[in-house]
Amino acid sequence: MIIILKETTASAMQARLVAQFGAKTEIFTHDNRIALQGVNPDELPADVLAAADEVITDVPAAVQSSRLLHPEDTIIKTPHSVIGGADLVMMAGPCSVESAEHVMAMAKVAKQGGATVVRGGAFKPRTSPYSFQGLGETGLQYLRAAADANGLDMITEVMDDEHVEMVAKYTDIFQIGARNMQNFSLLKAVGQTNIPVALKRGMSATIDDVLNAAEYIAAGGNHQIMLLERGIRTFDNKYTRNTFDLGAVPVLQQLTHYPVIVDPSHAVGEWDLVTPMAMAGVAASASGMIVEIHDDPTHALSDGPQALKPKTYLKMAKQAFQLHDLMQTWD
Amino acid sequence: MIIILKETTASAMQARLVAQFGAKTEIFTHDNRIALQGVNPDELPADVLAAADEVITDVPAAVQSSRLLHPEDTIIKTPHSVIGGADLVMMAGPCSVESAEHVMAMAKVAKQGGATVVRGGAFKPRTSPYSFQGLGETGLQYLRAAADANGLDMITEVMDDEHVEMVAKYTDIFQIGARNMQNFSLLKAVGQTNIPVALKRGMSATIDDVLNAAEYIAAGGNHQIMLLERGIRTFDNKYTRNTFDLGAVPVLQQLTHYPVIVDPSHAVGEWDLVTPMAMAGVAASASGMIVEIHDDPTHALSDGPQALKPKTYLKMAKQAFQLHDLMQTWD
Amino acid sequence: MIIILKETTASAMQARLVAQFGAKTEIFTHDNRIALQGVNPDELPADVLAAADEVITDVPAAVQSSRLLHPEDTIIKTPHSVIGGADLVMMAGPCSVESAEHVMAMAKVAKQGGATVVRGGAFKPRTSPYSFQGLGETGLQYLRAAADANGLDMITEVMDDEHVEMVAKYTDIFQIGARNMQNFSLLKAVGQTNIPVALKRGMSATIDDVLNAAEYIAAGGNHQIMLLERGIRTFDNKYTRNTFDLGAVPVLQQLTHYPVIVDPSHAVGEWDLVTPMAMAGVAASASGMIVEIHDDPTHALSDGPQALKPKTYLKMAKQAFQLHDLMQTWD
């Protein structure tokens, strides 16, 4: 249940409800709203009801993620980016951090295309244990250096709760990978930090699953969350690696206040499909995108087929910003 | 196998191959190309090989649909539209033809938004036998009148082979519904006509299934085919009726020469998601879109929840054309 | 709404309700039950309510298929089989009718394994127009002869409404293929006959879709319907052609009174997986199975990889009947 209280008495009523129900249930407040899990409207004192503009009883489990409790957009500010606001946020970089020089060069390209965030994996969740698993902490150092040299924020994946503290020393944004979207121990661990988290949708995660996973982070006190649509697993997987579910963008924007970012690279898995899907993602109103770039995709240590070469990336990025500019003229 | 012949001797070689293999296999020619199903390269005469620029052995079953045989775009011309060319084609109208007056009014709105084709169902494939099944031939007459009065082409669904002749008397474009995508008798029947066919992708049809279904139409001699992406069935169906598979747009455009149209209305099934998905479809490079409009969605005889009201449609259409104009400035 | 009436006054009350509501809605009666679509309980006369044991308001659209209206099992009797009763019904035969001799030989094998129905396709719904499309009416004649010579019933697919009359001259059971499960014109056509219909579940048909498709047949007056689970399309399609959804067997048995048959051959598409899946189907309580057999699978005109050789079939069938016998000892 969420109660929308009259502004004037909201604080007092919230305090009363916390005093009365706080011991028996989770309570969340936001401005003049208050959410009480597992309390029935008929348990509410009469004066609370009198002080309420509206009582909403059909409330999702992921209540902190819901616009019913938190109607306005969450805007996340990092040193070089504002995520969830009016600007389109570009995040680009190689799939894996391969060397200090390489990631430095790719960060420069990313910046040139208008990116404010550089991506790169130092810990790689690979399907096979015998595939390249990433450079580890050294990779984080290389990526941090590349970000700093180019005036960019850094985003990188953290794969388990034991690494959270170490990765936190370097990154501006944690990425939680699709395979770990319901690794609840990891979600709880990043929820204890104050570093923004980019949560990738799991391969077969429903919209509600995504929001509940985000709620694990929020429950720890970290509300700087962005959601990444990166394609879902369907029967249709011969020509694209996944099915890019762009309908999830406006659906999530209706349900939650967290920014929604699209990842066309993983969604399709083929570089020559990335540009049209990136454009589609912007047109679907995403707050930003994250794309993979590589100057020599055939020799990339991971995911080469989906990486854009610098020239293609620069053209795509230019078009994306033009498209976003046009959309700003639509009320 | 497809053989790309040198231009100068292409006709002669094609004639030779038809003479030699025509009795035992299907042969298709297009300009200086020739496709022979079930013939091995080592069965080819030496002079044919000498006259070939290239022999392609990895050829899909749906060979007439393939760009390997027919590299250039198919462009379909109807009285009021050019489909598959530089222009964005807008098709709009009510889900069902409900009355002469209603469809006339909706056609006027469609036209106002820049549509050149009006849609409306007279034969409705409804999940339940007890739901409204359409007005039948009377509905076709109403839709024809509405199209003519507004200078529009007409598109309408034909549900079985027995109706093809009758529907052909009225319509400019046949629509084959998703549930009938593999109704091969129906595909063969429309393949015998010279009326353009809009083939909707089945709910669980792979890309290859779509192309093979199109091939049934082409095998009958009708090559005026357009393909409609309308969402696929996946696990993700709480907030959207289907999953709009926009990756299919560039994938199909790479594989086939037929125009690709998007149907955001059926893809998501909720009117307030239609505009972002329509924009995404245009940004993904579709040749056009088909959308449902209704001035009183709550009383629509079918699919009301996904219909755009006239005002919303007009705004969406304006944005779509602006977006398409911007895209024309990109290389 | 379904009303369960007291036995003594059921007929009189049913007559009253038909008189009162028959002009405005569909009404179905079964024993002392009556279903009225689109009527609210508060529209009912007081004496009807007084004569009711129960009023069920949450009723599916496919009301004739529902156990709420028709609680007892439908049992279908053909010359040589009782489908939906205590016996396990075995249906076997080649995918396609290939020749008079071949189908005769296969029918003999089918019979030897305990089958009472021989299958074989004369009209084949093939993905590609260039694949073998079946022998047509000649194939029906061959199959009929093979059935008669071995004292078997015949089941064969009918692909479009124009063929219903012709196929009806030969077959004991119509099969509606998965691709045609929502070919409503075809469903209506077989609904006009009095020949039993085996309705295959579509590749992405939900349970409710299957029941609504069956309702199209029932709405025409033909209630001799059996439902075939033959695998659904999912992301998991590398090692099996489809995903055999055996959970659908008990789910359908709870919801509907029609017999449920399993088709392990199409479900998995690989002969060496057919036996364990056939056993699983029997153990899941299916009323019967339909399997493909061929003495020379590598040269079969269609679907060779999934056909059981006679020896394998005979062993499988023997095990299936043993398993079914064991299950009869479980109350």
Add this chain to the structure above:
Amino acid sequence: MIIILKETTASAMQARLVAQFGAKTEIFTHDNRIALQGVNPDELPADVLAAADEVITDVPAAVQSSRLLHPEDTIIKTPHSVIGGADLVMMAGPCSVESAEHVMAMAKVAKQGGATVVRGGAFKPRTSPYSFQGLGETGLQYLRAAADANGLDMITEVMDDEHVEMVAKYTDIFQIGARNMQNFSLLKAVGQTNIPVALKRGMSATIDDVLNAAEYIAAGGNHQIMLLERGIRTFDNKYTRNTFDLGAVPVLQQLTHYPVIVDPSHAVGEWDLVTPMAMAGVAASASGMIVEIHDDPTHALSDGPQALKPKTYLKMAKQAFQLHDLMQTWD
């Protein structure tokens, strides 16, 4: 590449190959077989080729899991169970450990039905952070006591790598949950132990994904792995929670030597569907099953709807063993 060496010289040749290629690639040996990743047959010395009965070049990434390297079944022996042998292994217990008394009572019921393993969750991966998360280490102690008192093995889920050491102090078998199937840090951690691992298939994991996940465990040196089919996520989720993919049982048994166990409870999520699906799982040749039982499902702390009451469980288990006995008489 896998080389099958002649028995007499196998050891010598394996030693040679390790000496030659060990520094540059992963090498695995099993009896007279040796697998070398990333080595081409033409790099092999002539005498190795001469000593080979067969060189298999099409080898999956998950090579240790493959029957190509390890043809015979893996049989796992725990104090009270032999998993993967001729016997059907029954594992039963409550979803969550709720109290010392409750799990003790449920273990007694499990034993009565023929179970040799008792299950129960102490760390629960719940979709929502506000749901019951399990009793933690206390729950492990209760479950251990219940197992010991009834002469049963214990299986329980471990959710993150930090808990592996602690859970290892209590359990006989680790369970890795579906949501963690690709939590590679966790897989590596249990791979370092010598405790058997039951790996649940992820909701959208392909067969190859499952085998690669198992390979992460094997790569750490732990080869006591069993695989659990527990239903996959598909479009068909109204009447069953997941789609029970029983085709995966024989497919996995062909590809890998690890035992395959079925979990009908999670697969369907409704208690009244569990028995037919359990029978189907046995008939599909699974080595065992794991089922949830509860004496008061409506008050269960998790997953009550899918739990069998004791009486239903006992009947189901009796049938399962009868069915398995019958199957032992087949070839």
